[in-house]
Amino acid sequence: xxxxxxxxxxxLDIGTSRIVxxxxxxxxxxxxxxxxxxVTIPHSKFTENSLKRENVPHAVADGQILIYGNESARLAxxxxxxxxxxxTRGVLNASEQxxxxxxxEIVKTTLPASTSGAKVCFSIPAPTLGHEENLTYHEATIRxxxxxxxxxxxxxxxxxxxxxxxxxxxTNYTGIGVSCGGGLCNVALAYMSVPVLSFSVTKGGDFIDxxxxxxxxxxVNRIRLxxxxxxxxxxxxxxKIMQALAVYYDDMIQAVVDGLRTTLSGSRHVPRFGRAVPxxxxxGGVLPEGFRERFEKALRAAALPVPVTEVRLAxxxxxxxxxxALIAALSE
Amino acid sequence: MEWxxxxxxxxxxxxxYLRHTVGDRTWWPEAEEGRSRVWMRRNRRALAWSLAALVxxxxxxxxxxxxxxxxxxxxxxxxxxxxxxxSPVWLVEQQREFEWWSNGLRVERRxxxxxxxxxxxAYLVGEEALEMGGTRSAPAGIVYHTTESQxxxxxxxxxxxxxxxxxxxxxxxxxxxxxxxxxxRFGRVWRVVRETDAANHAGYSLWADGERAYLNLNRSxxxxxxxxxSRPEDGEAVATPAQVHALRLLTEMLRAKYxxxxxxxxxxAQVSVNPSNxxxxxxxxxxxxxxxxxxxxxxNYEQPHxxxxxxxxxxxxxxxxxxxxxxxxxxxxxxxxxxxxxxxxGLPAGQWRRDRQHHYRAMLKQLQARNEKTAQDAADHTSDx
Numbered sequence: 001x002x003x004x005x006x007x008x009x010x011x012l013d014i015g016t017s018r019i020v021x022x023x024x025x026x027x028x029x030x031x032x033x034x035x036x037x038x039v040t041i042p043h044s045k046f047t048e049n050s051l052k053r054e055n056v057p058h059a060v061a062d063g064q065i066l067i068y069g070n071e072s073a074r075l076a077x078x079x080x081x082x083x084x085x086x087x088t089r090g091v092l093n094a095s096e097q098x099x100x101x102x103x104x105e106i107v108k109t110t111l112p113a114s115t116s117g118a119k120v121c122f123s124i125p126a127p128t129l130g131h132e133e134n135l136t137y138h139e140a141t142i143r144x145x146x147x148x149x150x151x152x153x154x155x156x157x158x159x160x161x162x163x164x165x166x167x168x169x170x171t172n173y174t175g176i177g178v179s180c181g182g183g184l185c186n187v188a189l190a191y192m193s194v195p196v197l198s199f200s201v202t203k204g205g206d207f208i209d210x211x212x213x214x215x216x217x218x219x220v221n222r223i224r225l226x227x228x229x230x231x232x233x234x235x236x237x238x239x240k241i242m243q244a245l246a247v248y249y250d251d252m253i254q255a256v257v258d259g260l261r262t263t264l265s266g267s268r269h270v271p272r273f274g275r276a277v278p279x280x281x282x283x284g285g286v287l288p289e290g291f292r293e294r295f296e297k298a299l300r301a302a303a304l305p306v307p308v309t310e311v312r313l314a315x316x317x318x319x320x321x322x323x324x325a326l327i328a329a330l331s332e
Numbered sequence: 333m334e335w336x337x338x339x340x341x342x343x344x345x346x347x348x349y350l351r352h353t354v355g356d357r358t359w360w361p362e363a364e365e366g367r368s369r370v371w372m373r374r375n376r377r378a379l380a381w382s383l384a385a386l387v388x389x390x391x392x393x394x395x396x397x398x399x400x401x402x403x404x405x406x407x408x409x410x411x412x413x414x415x416x417x418x419s420p421v422w423l424v425e426q427q428r429e430f431e432w433w434s435n436g437l438r439v440e441r442r443x444x445x446x447x448x449x450x451x452x453x454a455y456l457v458g459e460e461a462l463e464m465g466g467t468r469s470a471p472a473g474i475v476y477h478t479t480e481s482q483x484x485x486x487x488x489x490x491x492x493x494x495x496x497x498x499x500x501x502x503x504x505x506x507x508x509x510x511x512x513x514x515x516x517r518f519g520r521v522w523r524v525v526r527e528t529d530a531a532n533h534a535g536y537s538l539w540a541d542g543e544r545a546y547l548n549l550n551r552s553x554x555x556x557x558x559x560x561x562s563r564p565e566d567g568e569a570v571a572t573p574a575q576v577h578a579l580r581l582l583t584e585m586l587r588a589k590y591x592x593x594x595x596x597x598x599x600x601a602q603v604s605v606n607p608s609n610x611x612x613x614x615x616x617x618x619x620x621x622x623x624x625x626x627x628x629x630x631x632n633y634e635q636p637h638x639x640x641x642x643x644x645x646x647x648x649x650x651x652x653x654x655x656x657x658x659x660x661x662x663x664x665x666x667x668x669x670x671x672x673x674x675x676x677x678g679l680p681a682g683q684w685r686r687d688r689q690h691h692y693r694a695m696l697k698q699l700q701a702r703n704e705k706t707a708q709d710a711a712d713h714t715s716d717x
Contacts, residue, residue, distance in 0.1 A: 169343035173350060192337070193350040331347040 160188025
């Protein structure tokens with residue numbers, strides 16, 4: 001925890017839609033984010049030179065140019081293509097052959113120069129409710145990737161727990177952390193920093209986008225841009241896209257609340273907290289205006305076995321998991 | 333612990349403290365039934381691998397494998413240091429009202445009373461089973477208690493009230509034959525129940541050293557109680573400096589007199605058990621902050637907990653909150669010791685735990701039958717006279 005160690009510690013949120021790196025410099029946490037996505041365009045020397053000149057992260061392979069990170073979304077929109085994802089539903093995308101190489105490239109672009117040798121803590125999802133997925137492969141592969149990038153000390157932290165580490169210092173890291181990401185919503189309950197239970201549901205931002213696209217006939221990319229730029233609860237639901245987005249947001253909220261109720265009720269040994277605990281919402285999915293109120297309403301209606309004092313939004317929802325991973329690494 | 337954590341302003345330092353004090357999830361909620369069914373269902377494959385690895389791996393390698401399987405390295409007990417030779421302590425003067433010992437200890441005798449003579453069974457700790465270790469009458473150890481009695485502020489103006497409360501307490505202890513010794517708040521050492529007799533201080537309890545195990549310690553261990561009350565906020569019982577000094581002198585005297593090993597000088601929270609639910613620490617006095625170092629003893633909290641290691645007891649998660657970090661280390665060591673023995677037996681840990689619990693029940697039943705017979709014999713003997 002000395003300043004020397006802080007300089008060489010990195011928190012990484014490796015999410016389905018974004019990769020965020022966090023580093024502490026002095027008293028300030030600094031973040032660098034890239035979309036965890038890429039798009040391919042036919043190769044030409046002119047395009048390649050332009051990308052080099054503009055410092056756009058890219059690679060050339062098999063007669064194509066792969067453009068990574070934030071620029072991929074802009075280009076996909078311009079070209080009318082769908083972006084491609086190295087990860088899906090929180091883990092490596094099996095249908096993308098080069099997913100690992102692509103993630104490695106994106107991770108490199110998020111890291112400041114001369115971080116080789118740093119201690120890294122990266123986020124991993126929780127098992128999905130109702131499925132016995134093997135997360136070991138995902139975790140081990142990302143760990144190996146980071147080691148190959150020159151980080152000798154690599155740890156992992158559950159995404160929901162990272163939210164708790166980032167936001168719940170005022171309750172001694174006791175409470176519920178929810179991260180609504182692109183592929184999954186991750187949920188964790190911790191008692192004095194000790195994870196008690198965690199799970200994820202497969203309804204995240206991508207689910208909302210693709211479901212809304214399906215019922216409106218729009219492209220997923222366009223739905224995502226509309227969602228990020230103008231969707232809010234209790235807004236103009238006369239618009240078909242807005243109405244579809246509201247329906248699927250509600251579906252996602254209900255899935256998280258149902259998951260919490262089922263998991264808490266099914267666990268015989270949730271500690272006796274002796275008091276109500278807070279719940280923190282983070283991730284890109286919680287950004288629409290009115291989300292917190294909508295979630296709180298669903299939560300109150302569900303009457304969880306563990307009483308919740310308050311539902312609050314994380315201070316910086318897009319960077320919460322990375323910050324939590326950073327704090328986890330610093331507190332080792 | 334929570335109170336302490338709140339006093340750490342830096343969030344990272346606070347998290348560091350909590351993560352290293354409370355530990356990781358591999359041990360806290362897990363204590364036997366502490367694992368949820370949901371968690372079990374999700375992790376049954378990992379658990380199966382863990383058990384298989386425990387059974388199959390050679391003993392020399394299991395530590396490293398265990399690290400990979402559960403994320404927590406087995407806690408290794410420090411090799412017990414060779415016990416320093418006890419300095420002799422001898423009786424200098426004995427009067428009806430007091431005793432004076434060569435190390436400066438003065439024992440007040442005004443409340444001294446007799447009780448049932450001390451005779452008890454000790455069990456040999458074997459590789460596979462506990463066998464009878466014969467009947468003994470010398471005290472095997474010391475259990476330290478707090479009286480948890482009424483307190484008033486320790487200051488000059490309250491001297492009269494402090495004395496009054498202390499003497500009321502002594503009268504109560506004498507009437508109930510509760511302890512062998514009480515150390516009042518001024519550090520005076522009062523003998524209540526004679527050392528040759530049993531006192532009602534430990535109830536359902538057990539302890540073991542390297543050689544022998546002892547059940548229900550009223551007869552086998554001496555009970556020494558400090559007039560103090562545990563603070564509700566952090567469970568710390570604050571002994572006055574005079575009490576700590578007196579504890580040191582009394583411990584020296586008793587250990588020298590009966591050749592009591594340091595490992596058998598332990599607190600009530602460490603020895604107390606609840607046979608109905610197989611949880612330890614039914615009583616929690618001195619679950620933390622017992623001044624082991626100040627009274628010349630090693631940190632006995634960190635011994636592998638015998639109730640966990642030998643008899644398959646577990647603990648309530650609430651104990652993690654009230655106990656200190658050294659005590660929790662003793663719990664981990666006890667739990668690991670149980671698993672290691674299960675591996676050596678070629679049995680799953682759960683099966684071995686149930687076997688140990690069954691064994692404890694049988695021993696307890698035998699002990700109770702024996703005590704009833706002794707009491708009946710004593711009653712018959714009295715009526716014959």
